[in-house]
Amino acid sequence: xxAPPVQRLVTELARLPGIGQRTxxxxxxxxxxxxxxxxxxxxxxIREVKERVGACxxxxxxxxxxxxxxCEDPRRDLGLICVVEEFADVIPIERTHEFTGRYxxxxxxxxxxxxxxxDDLRITELYARVEGAEPPVREVVLAxxxxxxxxxxxLHLAGELRERAPEVTVSRxxxxxxxxxxxxxxxxxxxxxxxxxxxxx
Amino acid sequence: xxAPPVQRLVTELARLPGIGQRTxxxxxxxxxxxxxxxxxxxxxxIREVKERVGACxxxxxxxxxxxxxxCEDPRRDLGLICVVEEFADVIPIERTHEFTGRYxxxxxxxxxxxxxxxDDLRITELYARVEGAEPPVREVVLAxxxxxxxxxxxLHLAGELRERAPEVTVSRxxxxxxxxxxxxxxxxxxxxxxxxxxxxx
Numbered sequence: 001x002x003a004p005p006v007q008r009l010v011t012e013l014a015r016l017p018g019i020g021q022r023t024x025x026x027x028x029x030x031x032x033x034x035x036x037x038x039x040x041x042x043x044x045x046i047r048e049v050k051e052r053v054g055a056c057x058x059x060x061x062x063x064x065x066x067x068x069x070x071c072e073d074p075r076r077d078l079g080l081i082c083v084v085e086e087f088a089d090v091i092p093i094e095r096t097h098e099f100t101g102r103y104x105x106x107x108x109x110x111x112x113x114x115x116x117x118x119d120d121l122r123i124t125e126l127y128a129r130v131e132g133a134e135p136p137v138r139e140v141v142l143a144x145x146x147x148x149x150x151x152x153x154x155l156h157l158a159g160e161l162r163e164r165a166p167e168v169t170v171s172r173x174x175x176x177x178x179x180x181x182x183x184x185x186x187x188x189x190x191x192x193x194x195x196x197x198x199x200x201x
Numbered sequence: 202x203x204a205p206p207v208q209r210l211v212t213e214l215a216r217l218p219g220i221g222q223r224t225x226x227x228x229x230x231x232x233x234x235x236x237x238x239x240x241x242x243x244x245x246x247i248r249e250v251k252e253r254v255g256a257c258x259x260x261x262x263x264x265x266x267x268x269x270x271x272c273e274d275p276r277r278d279l280g281l282i283c284v285v286e287e288f289a290d291v292i293p294i295e296r297t298h299e300f301t302g303r304y305x306x307x308x309x310x311x312x313x314x315x316x317x318x319x320d321d322l323r324i325t326e327l328y329a330r331v332e333g334a335e336p337p338v339r340e341v342v343l344a345x346x347x348x349x350x351x352x353x354x355x356l357h358l359a360g361e362l363r364e365r366a367p368e369v370t371v372s373r374x375x376x377x378x379x380x381x382x383x384x385x386x387x388x389x390x391x392x393x394x395x396x397x398x399x400x401x402x
Contacts (some may be wrong), residue, residue: 005250025289027218
């Protein structure tokens with residue numbers, strides 16, 4: 001139906017997550033109607049990001065050079081490491097302006113069903129950062145997702161870290177009601193967590 | 202928050218229709234995680250489509266060379282022209298396998314409010330194709346959208362074509378109930394059109 005270059009573009013666009021055949025077609029038509037400058041700007045941005053952006057050699061966050069901006073920032077607390085699953089998780093935490101330490105991006109969560117073992121994640125690299133660090137690491141915040149695999153990963157890391165570095169505090173993000181939530185509509189698991197985690201005022 | 206190349210990619214992706222900031226970010230992260238081959242395939246497909254695909258010099262449909270596949274096809278009826286607003290409209294009509302003629306892509310619909318005048322569309326080019334064509338054009342099917350601007354464009358073209366080429370039949374896509382539709386849920390305008398356009402069986 002389409003000329004081969006158009007079909008190829010539709011196919012490539014449809015590989016993107018959440019983009020189906022029809023959306024891919026709509027995007028391809030938009031690019032066909034766009035000025036060559038606009039379309040080439042997108043093509044160049046894709047190429048550039050793959051050429052210039054890699055993983056930070058310390059924390060595996062996105063980095064334009066060997067190390068990411070956060071690891072390069074001398075104001076960040078070296079004694080505090082926040083462990084997240086994906087580099088995308090760094091952004092919401094940075095947005096809170098509540099965290100002054102550095103990150104460690106695992107690259108996923110443990111999931112034996114999906115064949116994700118500790119070896120598939122940057123877990124050995126985390127232990128290496130925590131054990132015998134100078135200045136010493138005071139606390140590791142486990143900020144993996146509040147999902148089954150995220151919780152399992154946090155439990156696994158907590159157990160290992162307690163053995164390998166007993167002097168380091170290991171913490172987990174609080175679980176409870178989202179701010180602004182109605183009790184009436186809260187699911188029972190979240191509400192149960194909010195109750196067991198209740199704070200004295 | 203992001204490294205400049207990542208920010209640039211997010212900005213370019215967010216220019217696409219229906220892609221907001223958050224989706225653009227999700228797509229950018231996908232491309233960052235993808236293999237260089239996958240990402241470059243998309244970048245190349247965009248560049249290639251802009252380099253190799255242009256407008257057919259006869260009908261203004263998408264074309265890989267000077268003329269589109271439909272205009273190049275000797276089996277297509279030269280006496281029948283279907284006028285559509287956008288090249289994207291050619292595809293659903295081709296899918297019906299009911300149309301054996303050729304197309305004419307206007308590049309939009311007349312809309313004085315949005316400043317779209319006859320000069321902004323390929324209307325002069327349509328008249329040139331119809332007037333004094335050899336072999337002669339028997340019929341022009343106006344297949345602009347069933348919207349206010351599409352209807353206005355069809356009315357305008359019908360009036361002009363009747364004057365310029367009185368021997369040519371000018372027709373319009375039928376208006377009525379979509380196949381499979383329930384009378385109960387039909388809007389009154391569509392139902393009114395279906396009534397006035399009723400056919401003798």
